[in-house]
Amino acid sequence: MNFQKSVIETMSKRQSIRTYETQTISESHCKRIEEYLNQDKNLIGPFGRKGKIKIIQVTDNVTDKGIKLGTYGFIKNPKAYIVGISENNKYSIVEFAHTFHKLVLYLTELEIGTCWMGGTFNRNSFEKEISLNAGEFIPGITPIGYPKDKQRVFDKALRFVVKADNKKLWDKLFYSSTFENSLEKKQAGELGLPIEMVRLGPSASNKQPWRLVLTEDRKVCHFYIEHTPNYSAKLGYDMQLLDMGIAMCQFELACDELEIEGGWVVEDPKLVHPNEQIEYVGSWKTI
Structure with a gap:
């Protein structure tokens, strides 16, 4: 690095x-x-x-x-x-x-x-x-x-308007095995700090659209985006995809520093989504 x-x-x-x-x-x-x-x-x-x-x-x-x-x-x-x-x-x-x-x-x-x-x-x-x-x-x-x-x-004032210092809690963003089970920080094992770095990452209007599902063996972390309907329609592209790249960067760099070996793959686990706004992006596999 x-x-x-x-x-x-x-x-x-x-x-x-x-x-x-x-x-x-x-x-x-x-x-x-x-x-x-x-x-x-x-x-x-x-x-x-x-x-x-x-x-x-x-x-x-x-x-x-x-x-x-x-x-x-x-x-x-x-x-x-x-x-x-x-x-x-x-x-x-x-x-x-x-x-x-x-x-x-x-x-x-x-x-x-x-x-x-x-x-x-x-x-x-x-x-x-x-x-x-x-x-x-x-x-x-x-x-x-x-x-x-x-x-x-x-x-x-602008930071106040976009609530830039107001981050969502773990139970609103991260899940264990399925979207039905919220993930507690103490349950995340060695990936707890990389996941926390995702939570602290910047996002457009502080929407924090990332949703992570950690597998039962704590070796794979699936990254999803929960779209805000029509958020950036006038711009001609899905700006919240930028937030996902930022989240993945924060997670990967934290893993690198902690010497947690792994890499990115696109292998959709086909989990049941809680709503139609959620879309799979990619997964981190720990070696």
């Missing part, structure tokens, strides 16, 4: 930063970001697809080409944007989010601020800056910069 510190600690403390200092990103940090993106292993998702990530430098939110990038007033003083590119299908979006979130956590370790954005930015302005191939789109971006020491009142 590229991480030098405890990634579990990094995941636990990370917050979205919307207001940045005016200083530019240091040359050493720019070099480390470029080195990270030049390593193919950092761009490969859990099911083998390679993602595409680009950096756009900005001055007063204007690119070198003179294009003004739109974020609807949510972001102040960004020094650059990191932009993801993906095809618009279920697994491409999940894998993109996995690799993108891993980069977000790496930047957090470097004490560079980030803010996951899937809907609150003007895609057309970013598409003018980046050439997309047929079938590609921009599912998500993050501004980057050094966090302002005293976050604006607006930032705190």
Whole structure:
């Protein structure tokens, strides 16, 4: 891994930063970001697809080409944007989010601020800056910069509106063997902490759409998404799939740090779902 510190600690403390200092990103940090993106292993998702990530430098939110990038007033003083590119299908979006979130956590370790954005930015302005191939789109971006020491009142108010610090409890998210049995933390065995990292992960509007079912032998963890009907219909893609990629990233990185060996597979166990909004995504198999 590229991480030098405890990634579990990094995941636990990370917050979205919307207001940045005016200083530019240091040359050493720019070099480390470029080195990270030049390593193919950092761009490969859990099911083998390679993602595409680009950096756009900005001055007063204007690119070198003179294009003004739109974020609807949510972001102040960004020094650059990191932009993801993906095809618009279920697994491409999940894998993109996995690799993108891993980069977000790496930047957090470097004490560079980030803010996951899937809907609150003007895609057309970013598409003018980046050439997309047929079938590609921009599912998500993050501004980057050094966090302002005293976050604006607006930032705190926005966190309150989206209930960013109000996470659901285990019995609303995690299950044992079937969706009929809630999973208690003390029952999760060695996967308890990775599952807790899923619970603490960021999600669009803090909807926390992930639902996990841990098998009776505690060796396999099935990941499901519970869709919020019509949540992102106007955007033309299922933005909550980003949340699933983020959840899988948090889980995998925690397993790596704890030296829990395993990997991702798509093997639907065909469990009975409690409602029609729940859909299987993938499973982690412990070796």
